[in-house]
Amino acid sequence: MFTAATVDGFPSEDCLYLNIFVPLDVDFSSHVKNLLPVMVWIHGGDFIAGTASKSLYDGRFFSNFTHTVVVSIEYRLGKELFFTEAIND
Known part of the structure; x- marks a missing residue:
């Protein structure tokens, strides 16, 4: 499952993942x-909080x-680079 990553000590912009779970007995x-x-x-989470990578949601x-x-x-959660065109109004 997804875990937060850093690049050169800074938070990574890599934020879009699919977690795909397939039954064990599939051949x-x-x-x-x-x-x-x-x-x-x-x-x-209203784009503010939440994650699909909590063990509860495994x-x-x-x-x-x-x-x-x-x-x-x-x-991605939060406002960084999200609907940025609305900021310029």
């Missing part, structure tokens, strides 16, 4: 492909228990 080497349901989860258990592909999105 990628098989020629027969069985389709699985996909659940996409976007954490809330999709491995849900993916294995429900035989579902789980996708969570990690995205």
Whole structure:
């Protein structure tokens, strides 16, 4: 899962990630492909707080228990470079 990174000691601008969890019993080497349901989860927080990388939101258990592909999105929070065109009004 995503963890915060730094480049040369400064916070990285690299902030958009997809965490993809696939059930353990999926055989990628098989020629027969069985389709699985996909659940996409976007954490809330009003662009101020929140993260998809907390252990509480780890999709491995849900993916294995429900035989579902789980996708969570990690995205930028706060105002830095976000809707910056509104600042120039």
